[in-house]
Amino acid sequence: MADEKKKKTIKTLKIDVDKCNGCRACEVICSAFHAEPKYSSNNPARSRIRVVRDPLRDVYVPVYAGEYAAAECAGRDKYTIDGKEYDECTFCRASCPSRDEFKEPDSGLPLKCDMCEGEDEPLCVQWCITDALTCEVREEEVAEDETEEQEELEIGLEVLADKYGMEKILDAVARMSNSNSS
Amino acid sequence: MRYAETGFNLEIDLTRGNIERVETDPKETELYLGGLGTNAKLLWDRVPPEVEPFSPENLLIFGAGLLCGTPAIGCNRTIVSTISPQTRLMAFSMMGGFWAPELKHAGYDKVVLRGKSPDLVYIHIHDDKVEIRDASHLHGKGAVETQELIRRELKDPKLQVSAIGLAGENRVFYASIEQGRSSASRLGIGAVMGDKGVKAIAVRGTKDVNVARPAEFFELCQEVLKYIQHREKNPIPGVMPILAGLGSPQEMKVHDEKWHTENFMWGNSRERKKGFWNDEIAESWTAAMESMRTRLISCYNCPLKCGATISPPGQPTYMMKCFSKLTYTMAAHSDLDFGLRIAQKATEYGVDGFSTPQVMAFALELYEDGILTNEDMPGLPSDNEERFHWLLDRIVRREGIGDVLANGTYWAAKEIGKGAEAFAHNNIKKHEQLPLKLSMLNPIYFLMYSTGEKINITQIEGQFPQAPFPKREQREEFVKDWIQVPDEKFKQYFLDWELRGENSIPYYPTPEMTCDIVDWQERMHYIDDALGMCAGLSSFPLKPPYHIHNYPKFISAGAGFDMDEDRLTQAAKRYRNLVRAINIRRGMRRKDEAPPANHWKKRFPELEKELLDTYYEYKGWNNDGIPTAATLKEQGLGYVAEDFLKRGILTGGDDEASSETAPAEQETA
Ligand code: SF4
Ligand code: SF4
Numbered sequence: 001m002a003d004e005k006k007k008k009t010i011k012t013l014k015i016d017v018d019k020c021n022g023c024r025a026c027e028v029i030c031s032a033f034h035a036e037p038k039y040s041s042n043n044p045a046r047s048r049i050r051v052v053r054d055p056l057r058d059v060y061v062p063v064y065a066g067e068y069a070a071a072e073c074a075g076r077d078k079y080t081i082d083g084k085e086y087d088e089c090t091f092c093r094a095s096c097p098s099r100d101e102f103k104e105p106d107s108g109l110p111l112k113c114d115m116c117e118g119e120d121e122p123l124c125v126q127w128c129i130t131d132a133l134t135c136e137v138r139e140e141e142v143a144e145d146e147t148e149e150q151e152e153l154e155i156g157l158e159v160l161a162d163k164y165g166m167e168k169i170l171d172a173v174a175r176m177s178n179s180n181s182s
Numbered sequence: 183m184r185y186a187e188t189g190f191n192l193e194i195d196l197t198r199g200n201i202e203r204v205e206t207d208p209k210e211t212e213l214y215l216g217g218l219g220t221n222a223k224l225l226w227d228r229v230p231p232e233v234e235p236f237s238p239e240n241l242l243i244f245g246a247g248l249l250c251g252t253p254a255i256g257c258n259r260t261i262v263s264t265i266s267p268q269t270r271l272m273a274f275s276m277m278g279g280f281w282a283p284e285l286k287h288a289g290y291d292k293v294v295l296r297g298k299s300p301d302l303v304y305i306h307i308h309d310d311k312v313e314i315r316d317a318s319h320l321h322g323k324g325a326v327e328t329q330e331l332i333r334r335e336l337k338d339p340k341l342q343v344s345a346i347g348l349a350g351e352n353r354v355f356y357a358s359i360e361q362g363r364s365s366a367s368r369l370g371i372g373a374v375m376g377d378k379g380v381k382a383i384a385v386r387g388t389k390d391v392n393v394a395r396p397a398e399f400f401e402l403c404q405e406v407l408k409y410i411q412h413r414e415k416n417p418i419p420g421v422m423p424i425l426a427g428l429g430s431p432q433e434m435k436v437h438d439e440k441w442h443t444e445n446f447m448w449g450n451s452r453e454r455k456k457g458f459w460n461d462e463i464a465e466s467w468t469a470a471m472e473s474m475r476t477r478l479i480s481c482y483n484c485p486l487k488c489g490a491t492i493s494p495p496g497q498p499t500y501m502m503k504c505f506s507k508l509t510y511t512m513a514a515h516s517d518l519d520f521g522l523r524i525a526q527k528a529t530e531y532g533v534d535g536f537s538t539p540q541v542m543a544f545a546l547e548l549y550e551d552g553i554l555t556n557e558d559m560p561g562l563p564s565d566n567e568e569r570f571h572w573l574l575d576r577i578v579r580r581e582g583i584g585d586v587l588a589n590g591t592y593w594a595a596k597e598i599g600k601g602a603e604a605f606a607h608n609n610i611k612k613h614e615q616l617p618l619k620l621s622m623l624n625p626i627y628f629l630m631y632s633t634g635e636k637i638n639i640t641q642i643e644g645q646f647p648q649a650p651f652p653k654r655e656q657r658e659e660f661v662k663d664w665i666q667v668p669d670e671k672f673k674q675y676f677l678d679w680e681l682r683g684e685n686s687i688p689y690y691p692t693p694e695m696t697c698d699i700v701d702w703q704e705r706m707h708y709i710d711d712a713l714g715m716c717a718g719l720s721s722f723p724l725k726p727p728y729h730i731h732n733y734p735k736f737i738s739a740g741a742g743f744d745m746d747e748d749r750l751t752q753a754a755k756r757y758r759n760l761v762r763a764i765n766i767r768r769g770m771r772r773k774d775e776a777p778p779a780n781h782w783k784k785r786f787p788e789l790e791k792e793l794l795d796t797y798y799e800y801k802g803w804n805n806d807g808i809p810t811a812a813t814l815k816e817q818g819l820g821y822v823a824e825d826f827l828k829r830g831i832l833t834g835g836d837d838e839a840s841s842e843t844a845p846a847e848q849e850t851a
Contacts, residue, residue: 040392041390041391130485
């Protein structure tokens, strides 16, 4: 069982910030694609890609919405690349309480890029004809899903155990399974 | 539900500090579309001809086009309309960039300013929250600087800000409104903004803009995107590079300036420099551009890169587009390094890149000629380039001679007298034109120059090639995929157009053909200006992605009302006539419809008369250029006809002879 391999499609979005012209077409079409019904409305504030854009400082960074973060992080990063300083949070994909990126404007619910499920290529890539955004698709052989999941779980537990000690984790698991069954 | 438009205008009375959100009538949208069309309706209804440009009763309207805020590619224009202090006629100037879609997302189609604020203020719009804020700390700040300061003050880097600089504050007749990489520059609308005491309007919107038939609308957008890619790969052969592709002229990208520098006039639109462009100049200008240009940039939702960020060493960064690259350089007989540097200052001051250099060159010509003296210009530097900086500093502050020059060449010449009028030689309807002086009268351009009410040739021309192609095979090739023509006859007009012989200018195209061609070109521009479409993707370049055949589909799938080519043509005619009606009511007549006398060396008075006669008739205007009562009624403009009759502009007789009223020549304070 353990050697059985499975094919998996991996899509990599490639972002070439030097080619970005700041047009925000990616934001436009992302929000339209995810509207209900599809394309019925447009609103970049709902987009799952945001272009961090500051023309006078020549900053153009398209960022995709990633995971939801319940709390903002304590440490922030400030990058300097080619002499240009980038603000804190510029490269971060999190939908996080510290900012209004990647949240539905009315409900505040987090948004996450889903690679435009059902489309050959994400819509932002299709509409970015200057090729700042491109998409590379490759097939990778991966171990059977279950093994992978098992591995992930174990890594997670290890991290937790490192942090809190195995005993506390076991206690917590016991408590959780009790409250679930009651 | 309203589609494409939001259905609301923001009405701001600056005198009282009153802000109202006013629902608009969807019927007006069907009749006048939006943008320019509905702007014109507001001006007709609410600004009678007695209202002075600098009166609290003058309106300053920022109108987003009907399709702005939808995914229609390149649809991002704000149409700013008011009464111009320079021409004293209706001014409408378009700006690209990011402001109009943001306004739509905030929930408004227009911002309508009236009254005057006693103190300098700026307006902050964030969805439903609208406030008038103190701007005393922004007095004298640059137009670009102001945008940045407001974003910082409100801690909102996503604000889109339209702002004026010192020139607008001081009511310079050719002050611009600057916004990101774009500006609304022509006809002094920045001066009206300054007069109203408004330094800036900052907008942020997070609401939806809806379209009526989503799948269909999306499909239309996809087709446009594909066509743009096709045109990018297939530039039109046989025309110069800046006419071969799409977008505004690609001045930021293209280094080869042989055509502009050798065909356009230098100085005060005087001197043509044949053979100017050589390897050495090409090299040094390319180096200047490349050392300062950091990136080519676009407007909202558009893949073309018509603008650029320019960082002149030792000066702040600014954004530039189009021909302003060369206007200062050529007016001053200088080089590109000088042009890019002074343009930075001019952009911060907020002045029109076409009029400003010409006014300065005009002043220096008057000085060389002794009409202006050292007494008029105390402290004028001896260095030529420094003189331009010196003049610019004085114009935007209205200091000394700058106060006179700040009114543009027409009014300045009048005030200076002593024969200065002969030096203000490049105006139409009191407004400075492109520095072009040509040899043989061109009937198409003659009509466009004469009757255009945008008063700027680049905003009227476009769909029909500027000149015949030398060989018939080339023409045949060109018409093969010319899908944009409204009628097959245009292909024939072009096929038969020769460089020399019987079928050449000025007698070919014939007056009848010329009318068709001019009307088509003008119509497309007027449609763009109502929809908010960039002319660079539609009415300006050859073979654009938007045209009379797909526009009706965009409107009906987007805005949700029935539209076809005839109805769209009718609508465009309606508000085109309304623009004219506003100007007629302000005294514009046939006598004002003339290109500069020296625009062509070879003139043909009889032919020109015939052209104008034929075109007026074609348009349904009387012999004085006034729309007849029949024309007006046919277009649902009966209320205009009534007003004309009441004012004696039309007499109701058969020939509808007009009487001269309301001279447009009044001096302004
Ligand atoms: S569509 Fe492409 S070029 Fe335009 S803003 Fe997005 S990433 Fe940049
Ligand atoms: S074609 Fe050029 S000017 Fe027009 S919208 Fe696109 S980038 Fe802006």
